[in-house]
Amino acid sequence: MTMVNSRIDAAIESILDNYGRAAGIFDPNRLEVWEELGLTMSQLRVLYMLQAVPGTPAGAVATQLKVRPSTATGIIDRLVDKQKLVRRERDDSDRRRVRVFLTERGHKVITELDARKRAVIWRIFRNFSEQQLADIDRTFTLLTAEAERQGVLAPWPPDPEVM
Numbered sequence: 001m002t003m004v005n006s007r008i009d010a011a012i013e014s015i016l017d018n019y020g021r022a023a024g025i026f027d028p029n030r031l032e033v034w035e036e037l038g039l040t041m042s043q044l045r046v047l048y049m050l051q052a053v054p055g056t057p058a059g060a061v062a063t064q065l066k067v068r069p070s071t072a073t074g075i076i077d078r079l080v081d082k083q084k085l086v087r088r089e090r091d092d093s094d095r096r097r098v099r100v101f102l103t104e105r106g107h108k109v110i111t112e113l114d115a116r117k118r119a120v121i122w123r124i125f126r127n128f129s130e131q132q133l134a135d136i137d138r139t140f141t142l143l144t145a146e147a148e149r150q151g152v153l154a155p156w157p158p159d160p161e162v163m
Contacts, residue, residue, distance in 0.1 A: 026120060033113055038083065042067075042075050044113075047102065050086060051110050052156070055099040058088070064154050076100055085109055 034044065042065060049064055050056055056064075062072035079086040085106035091097035102110070125133060147153035 025124060026117070030113075030117070033116060037109060040075075043079055043083075043085075046075055046079060046100075047085060047106055047110055050100055050102045050106070054101050055089070057091070058098045058100055061100060066154065079106075 034040070039047075045065060046061055049061065058072065058076060059069060061076060062069040065072060065075070067075075076086060076088070080088060083105075085103055086100050087103050088098050088100055091099050125136075128136075144153060144156070148155050
């Protein structure tokens with residue numbers, strides 16, 4: 001192993017350790033809310049997707065989640081039937097196409113989740129300088145852009161033209 005690879009490996013190990021610790025800041029709060037609402041991670045992703053792109057076609061939900069259409073249908077069914085967080089509508093221009101929207105309750109859930117998330121983030125970051133915040137933002141932007149480029153992460157927000 002070369003010296004460069006050794007330094008890269010050490011940096012990656014440090015990043016993984018710090019990522020795990022940072023996740024520990026936010027996960028307990030998120031998990032508490034998810035448990036209160038009985039939501040899964042996939043269901044939560046659908047809610048945020050519908051907030052970003054109201055009327056997302058049901059088929060595009062599957063594409064964005066990288067699951068089979070039947071799996072996406074099951075996720076949407078639970079959000080419609082049990083939680084009443086989303087609703088389906090037939091597309092007027094193509095009756096075969098079903099679009100999915102947040103309900104009023106779905107909007108309230110997202111608002112509550114965001115408020116809790118912002119409270120935790122604000123408490124952590126309020127003493128950081130503008131430069132430190134810009135550096136953190138730049139790092140996450142680089143990370144997500146590279147993950148999207150490699151196909152590890154679906155682009156966000158979803159492109160309505162592709163849907």
